Amino acid sequence: MELKMFLLVLGLLVGTGSPDMGSSQGKCSESLVQGPQTQENRTHTTHSKKPFPVLSFGYDYVRLPFEISLWVLLASLMKLGFHLMPRLSSIVPESCLLIVVGLLVGGLIKLVGEAPPVLESNIFFLYLLPPIILDAGYFLPIRQFTENLGTILMFAVVGTLWNAFFVGGLLYGVCQLEGHRLVTVDLLSCLLFGSIISAVDPVAVLAVFEEIHINELLHILVFGESLLNDAVTVVLYHLFEEFSSVGTITVTDVLLGIVCFLVVSLGGIVVGAIYGILAAFTSRFTSHTRVIEPLFVFLYSYMAYLSAEVFHLSGIMALIACGAVMRPYVEANISHKSHTTIKYFLKMWSSVSDTLIFIFLGVSTVAGPHEWNWIFVVATLIFCLVARVLGVVGLTFVINKFRIVKLTSKDQFIIAYGGLRGAIAFSLVYLLNTDHFPKRNMFLTAIITVIFFTVFVQGMTIRPLVDLLAVKKKQETKRSINEEIHTQFLDHLLTGIEDICGHYGHHHWKDKLNRFNKKYVKKCLIAGERSKEPQLIAFYHKMEMKQAIELVESGGGSKLPSAMPSTVSMQNIQPKKPPQDRALPQLSKAREEEIRKILRTNLQRTRQRLRSYNRHTLIADPYEDGWNEILIKRKKMKELEKKISQMNNYLTVPAPPPDSPTIARARLASDPQAWGLKSATESIPSIKVDLASPQSPESVNIVDEIGMKGSQPKVSEEGGGLTMKVPSPTKPRKDQTTDEDNDKEPQQRLMRCLSDPGPAAEEEDEDEPFLH
Amino acid sequence: MGSFQSLPDDHQYRTLSLKTGFSLEQIAILHNRFKQLSQNEETLRRDDLKTIQDLESNPIRYQIIEAFFDRRNFQKDGVGSVEEIGFEEFLTVMSYFRAPAHHITEEQREEIRRAKLRFLFNMHDTDNDGTITLEEYRHVVEELLSRSGALGRETAKGIADAAMLEVASISVGPMAPDEFYEGITFEHFLKILKGIEIETRMHIRFLNMDTAVFCKQHSV
Numbered sequence: 001m002e003l004k005m006f007l008l009v010l011g012l013l014v015g016t017g018s019p020d021m022g023s024s025q026g027k028c029s030e031s032l033v034q035g036p037q038t039q040e041n042r043t044h045t046t047h048s049k050k051p052f053p054v055l056s057f058g059y060d061y062v063r064l065p066f067e068i069s070l071w072v073l074l075a076s077l078m079k080l081g082f083h084l085m086p087r088l089s090s091i092v093p094e095s096c097l098l099i100v101v102g103l104l105v106g107g108l109i110k111l112v113g114e115a116p117p118v119l120e121s122n123i124f125f126l127y128l129l130p131p132i133i134l135d136a137g138y139f140l141p142i143r144q145f146t147e148n149l150g151t152i153l154m155f156a157v158v159g160t161l162w163n164a165f166f167v168g169g170l171l172y173g174v175c176q177l178e179g180h181r182l183v184t185v186d187l188l189s190c191l192l193f194g195s196i197i198s199a200v201d202p203v204a205v206l207a208v209f210e211e212i213h214i215n216e217l218l219h220i221l222v223f224g225e226s227l228l229n230d231a232v233t234v235v236l237y238h239l240f241e242e243f244s245s246v247g248t249i250t251v252t253d254v255l256l257g258i259v260c261f262l263v264v265s266l267g268g269i270v271v272g273a274i275y276g277i278l279a280a281f282t283s284r285f286t287s288h289t290r291v292i293e294p295l296f297v298f299l300y301s302y303m304a305y306l307s308a309e310v311f312h313l314s315g316i317m318a319l320i321a322c323g324a325v326m327r328p329y330v331e332a333n334i335s336h337k338s339h340t341t342i343k344y345f346l347k348m349w350s351s352v353s354d355t356l357i358f359i360f361l362g363v364s365t366v367a368g369p370h371e372w373n374w375i376f377v378v379a380t381l382i383f384c385l386v387a388r389v390l391g392v393v394g395l396t397f398v399i400n401k402f403r404i405v406k407l408t409s410k411d412q413f414i415i416a417y418g419g420l421r422g423a424i425a426f427s428l429v430y431l432l433n434t435d436h437f438p439k440r441n442m443f444l445t446a447i448i449t450v451i452f453f454t455v456f457v458q459g460m461t462i463r464p465l466v467d468l469l470a471v472k473k474k475q476e477t478k479r480s481i482n483e484e485i486h487t488q489f490l491d492h493l494l495t496g497i498e499d500i501c502g503h504y505g506h507h508h509w510k511d512k513l514n515r516f517n518k519k520y521v522k523k524c525l526i527a528g529e530r531s532k533e534p535q536l537i538a539f540y541h542k543m544e545m546k547q548a549i550e551l552v553e554s555g556g557g558s559k560l561p562s563a564m565p566s567t568v569s570m571q572n573i574q575p576k577k578p579p580q581d582r583a584l585p586q587l588s589k590a591r592e593e594e595i596r597k598i599l600r601t602n603l604q605r606t607r608q609r610l611r612s613y614n615r616h617t618l619i620a621d622p623y624e625d626g627w628n629e630i631l632i633k634r635k636k637m638k639e640l641e642k643k644i645s646q647m648n649n650y651l652t653v654p655a656p657p658p659d660s661p662t663i664a665r666a667r668l669a670s671d672p673q674a675w676g677l678k679s680a681t682e683s684i685p686s687i688k689v690d691l692a693s694p695q696s697p698e699s700v701n702i703v704d705e706i707g708m709k710g711s712q713p714k715v716s717e718e719g720g721g722l723t724m725k726v727p728s729p730t731k732p733r734k735d736q737t738t739d740e741d742n743d744k745e746p747q748q749r750l751m752r753c754l755s756d757p758g759p760a761a762e763e764e765d766e767d768e769p770f771l772h
Numbered sequence: 773m774g775s776f777q778s779l780p781d782d783h784q785y786r787t788l789s790l791k792t793g794f795s796l797e798q799i800a801i802l803h804n805r806f807k808q809l810s811q812n813e814e815t816l817r818r819d820d821l822k823t824i825q826d827l828e829s830n831p832i833r834y835q836i837i838e839a840f841f842d843r844r845n846f847q848k849d850g851v852g853s854v855e856e857i858g859f860e861e862f863l864t865v866m867s868y869f870r871a872p873a874h875h876i877t878e879e880q881r882e883e884i885r886r887a888k889l890r891f892l893f894n895m896h897d898t899d900n901d902g903t904i905t906l907e908e909y910r911h912v913v914e915e916l917l918s919r920s921g922a923l924g925r926e927t928a929k930g931i932a933d934a935a936m937l938e939v940a941s942i943s944v945g946p947m948a949p950d951e952f953y954e955g956i957t958f959e960h961f962l963k964i965l966k967g968i969e970i971e972t973r974m975h976i977r978f979l980n981m982d983t984a985v986f987c988k989q990h991s992v
Binding site: 406480483493500540 | 802805808809821824826827829830831832833836840866869871874892895912913916917927930931934935938939964965967968969972973974975976977
């Protein structure tokens with residue numbers, strides 16, 4: 001049913017859209033009609049007064065944004081549609097479906113009589129490609145990337161060169177042999193064509209590999225190769241394009257080409273790194289203007305790309321370098337909301353771009369001038385495939401000598417099979433000047449055929465092949481604190497052993513880099529206390545945050561008990577203390593109930609301090625403040641609970657902690673009684689949110705007002721102390737009190753809470769209704 | 773400790789090679805290093821290792837040095853520690869850091885894995901009772917964070933507790949409030965570190981290459 005509705009809407013859209021389509025070639029009949037009318041009107045105004053136009057039509061005014069929005073809307077609706085048909089989307093990868101849609105749309109437009117728009121190269125390179133690359137670069141798994149960097153570079157550089165020359169050379173041979181029509185194609189044109197078509201396309205690889213979830217090693221190898229071969233492609237393209245007019249290439253040109261390659265790639269990386277450091281530095285000062293933090297990330301990255309393109313350096317590498325360099329520092333500085341914003345915006349833009357690219361590819365196929373030549377096209381296809389296979393096999397043979405984890409033949413097959421071509425190749429061919437390359441249309445046709453083949457045939461069959469060959473899939477394991485501890489331990493151990501051996505190896509330099517980073521770079525680029533935070537602690541905080549957010553989002557504990565089995569709690573691992581002599585009078589049950597009632601009513605009078613509305617600040621998000629306070633509350637609650645439990649052996653429903661302005665002010669997510677129940681442990685379905693620092697000005701404010709007993713450390717450190725809790729049911733207290741105070745404190749606290757009339761009197765705002 | 777002449781003896785090397793799996797060239801190079809560290813004596817002491825400058829910045833240097841003198845790493849049922857070691861023991865400890873050969877069976881791989889994890893386990897289990905107790909684990913985390921001052925010490929406890937809870941949850945599952953989790957046994961240790969491919973990660977690259985090794989000889 002929804003499918004039919006959807007198709008109807010789609011049909012209407014395309015119908016209304018098609019007469020208006022066409023970037024520069026499309027004519028707008030209405031505006032033409034409009035033209036003469038206004039002229040007539042002007043000549044008539046002297047004679048008679050026209051009635052005031054109540055409703056008029058002025059399409060030209062909004063034409064460009066209207067068309068762009070319509071296309072983007074179409075692309076998004078397409079994406080929506082595919083996921084309504086789960087069976088189809090499980091067989092056919094999205095990219096194929098989108099190309100088919102593009103073909104249909106293009107066909108429709110042609111039927112109507114308009115000229116369908118073609119994927120303009122500058123639109124592609126300037127607007128559609130950067131979001132995808134930035135998304136990839138910002139979330140690049142650095143550890144795996146650097147571990148396999150040698151392999152990736154080999155594939156990217158040597159592999160692409162091999163492909164280019166193999167395909168180009170053999171095609172030239174074929175052209176010469178073929179005779180009449182193809183003999184005009186000279187060597188340089190063939191080599192240029194070879195270099196364009198040899199590059200593995202990151203867009204296509206991402207689109208297909210994301211759906212098949214293979215293991216991280218293969219993913220990073222193919223993906224890394226597709227990113228890094230951009231430099232090679234750029235250099236070869238410019239080299240051959242420059243010299244195709246001249247006609248010959250000398251040895252000096254080749255040497256210059258090699259130098260150019262180094263300049264292009266390293267230059268791109270340097271440009272990206274510079275912008276990345278600038279972005280990191282800027283983010284250090286954004287604590288008062290949280291709203292525009294994501295904007296800095298996007299702008300600096302885009303500027304890096306554009307700056308690299310100005311000098312004909314590799315824009316893709318600049319973008320990757322920028323994202324990878326800025327990420328650890330920016331994430332330490334920005335607020336958690338900004339982090340989420342960045343993540344979702346990047347995903348959204350790259351998704352839209354990706355969809356648009358494939359649709360346009362389909363439309364351009366219908367539109368573009370074609371010249372079909374059986375021999376050329378088939379030869380291209382065959383040579384591309386053969387070159388890829390040979391290249392991968394040959395290179396792996398060499399690479400395996402230097403690798404510890406060798407690449408098996410299954411891996412090699414997937415790498416070879418995953419060499420998809422895509423829109424970058426298409427756009428590059430489209431840019432070719434027809435004067436220099438008379439056979440450009442033929443190239444275009446051949447490229448489109450290869451792209452279609454790789455995307456359709458290889459894209460569709462790779463998933464069953466992966467299953468058939470039982471290739472290791474991505475493990476969806478959460479990174480545990482134990483693994484993190486032992487990974488760090490192992491790193492230090494290996495560095496130590498290297499030092500004992502006297503060998504300055506891989507670990508030694510990595511350790512040196514880390515220490516340099518910690519000592520100098522982090523101090524510059526990260527604001528405040530976070531600069532000194534060791535990695536283990538940062539990881540621990542992240543985990544805490546994640547679990548706290550899960551706790552809040554799952555309703556603060558009321559829904560939990562039924563879902564979660566009770567697991568291990570602190571009591572199980574702490575060595576049993578000798579039973580303490582009951583110096584304190586045992587609390588009678590009645591007394592306990594009274595205490596609990598009082599505390600509960602305190603909590604019910606929750607207040608929320610509303611900030612005054614300001615367009616430039618976001619309204620206080622209940623959850624963002626909520627979980628901070630929840631953490632504080634939980635901490636206090638556990639402390640109190642511990643003490644009560646020590647007097648009473650085992651407490652099932654602990655009382656919430658006594659007076660604290662924050663508690664009074666906090667908004668509980670659910671019934672206070674539920675707070676005591678065994679809460680989040682690892683078995684909660686995890687929400688995959690990567691989080692930045694919990695430290696935001698909001699949290700600092702809250703900390704200020706708590707007035708934690710017995711803690712003197714600095715506010716910011718307290719902020720760190722706040723979040724240092726694992727949401728396990730009963731947790732040992734933190735730094736606050738020592739064991740000796742243990743016995744005295746609870747008594748005092750209970751006394752205090754018994755005499756306490758209610759929440760702190762300094763609350764000035766009105767009561768907030770108790771929210772669920 | 774080892775009956776070792778000061779001149780490299782081919783026969784000695786060969787037996788060592790068979791025992792530890794290193795090639796003869798690697799043994800020669802490591803022997804040079806050993807002699808450098810021990811100042812041409814026959815045995816190595818803790819103080820000799822402590823003088824290595826690069827180790828100064830390593831947070832777990834004491835554990836690493838201890839591992840060289842721990843009898844459990846020399847043979848299967850060793851107990852306690854020794855004051856000085858000979859070249860054979862030095863080489864034995866080093867052999868834990870070789871990568872597994874490419875063509876080995878699954879059982880051999882598992883065995884190598886166990887051996888390496890046993891080495892790590894011994895580093896944590898300082899009192900040799902077969903379990904890593906909460907205290908010992910806390911000590912591990914504290915050492916790791918020892919360079920972070922006061923902040924490190926406070927969070928170390930929390931992190932260790934959290935980690936312990938995780939191990940208990942994974943290994944034992946739900947526990948009644950009265951039960952007590954003694955500590956991480958070797959089997960549990962294997963379980964929690966299943967995700968890390970120890971046999972390939974715990975290796976020093978140069979110990980594998982049979983060609984001329986790049987070994988920096990700098991004054992100790």
